Amino acid sequence: MSQNLITQEFGIIIAAKNHNPAILNPDFLKYSGIVPQEWELVQQPISTQNLSQLAFTNGIMIVAEPTRVIFIEAIEQKAIKEITVAEIAKKYVQTLPNIQYEGVGLNPRGYISFEQQSAASQYLVKTLLSGGDWQSLGTAPMRATLNLVYTLERCPFYLTVSEAAxxxxxxxxxxxxxxxxxxxxxxxxxxxxxxxxxxHQIIDNWQTDLSNYQEIINTKFLADLAAQKTVISDHLILNSDTSIAA
Structure with a gap:
């Protein structure tokens, strides 16, 4: 059982009006200098009328939709200096300056693991929720997902806590x-x-937001767990052969 927060990925979601998903293709990204020429795809591009998706072997995925463009990087085995998703997002915006961008979400995702599913459930329903008869309804143990909203000084912070595997x-x-x-x-x-x-100013704040996310989870959500070990370092480690199933 790991009582440490393992930070798995970091995403940047840019909301935009009338964004054309067809713009996103390997030739455009490479010839415009958004990604290096040597980057290789891990699979064939996905391209439909409402969605285009490119996934690269270095753990970066870019998804284009009519109302947003998403940049995600798997950071589990990377040092901070090796994380490039923020620079890719900035180059994309600079290359397409006339799109009406409306907002940005800087989105870290991490997890803690347990030896048994019941222990993960108990963390949610007993550590994060107050007990009561409302939890005993039904023929199986209740499962919970928490959607929390915090008002920080610089921006809102949204946090979803849920069971997975x-x-x-x-x-x-x-x-x-x-x-x-x-x-x-x-x-x-x-x-x-x-x-x-x-x-660019917002995206440049990504390291601060990543660090603050890790601090919030470690100090506000995991402080009472046994064998707590803080994982806020330049190396964020996770077995790359594992995948998350909700």
């Missing part, structure tokens, strides 16, 4: 509790240049 290569599962966070920023601007400048 890590699926190992041998198809066995490790019970976990997920902590999905989102620091939500509004883009305030009147011109394309101002929008790009504002977006």
């Amino acid at each position: 890590l699926r190992n290569p041998d198809e066995s599962n490790i019970p976990i509790v997920l902590f999905n966070g989102s620091f939500s920023y509004e883009v305030k601007s009147e011109t394309p240049l101002q929008r790009v400048t504002n977006l």
Whole structure:
């Protein structure tokens, strides 16, 4: 059982009006300098009328939709200096400055693991929730997902806490509790240049938000768990052969 927060990925979601998903393709990204020429795809691109998706072998995935573009990087085996998703998002915005960008979410995701699913459930229903008869309704133990909203000085912080499982290569599962966070920023601007400048300023704050997310989870949610060990370092480690199944 790991009572440490393992930070698995970091995402940047940019809300935009009338964004054309067809823009997203490997040639556009490479010839415009958004990603290096040597980057390789892990699978064939996905392209439909309302969605385009590119996944690279280095753990970065980009998804384009009519109302947003999503940049996600798996950071489990990377040092802070090796994380590049923020620079990719900034280059994308700078290359397409005339899109009406409206907001940005800086979204870290992490988890803690347990030896048994019941222990993960108990953490949610007993550690984070007050007991009562309302928990005993039904023929099976209640399962819970918490959606929390915090008003921070610089922006709202949204946090979803839920049960899930890590699926190992041998198809066995490790019970976990997920902590999905989102620091939500509004883009305030009147011109394309101002929008790009504002977006870059927000995205440049990603390391601070990642560190604050880890501190919030470790000090506010995990402080009472046994064998607490803080994992806020330059190296964020997770077995790359595992995947999360909700």
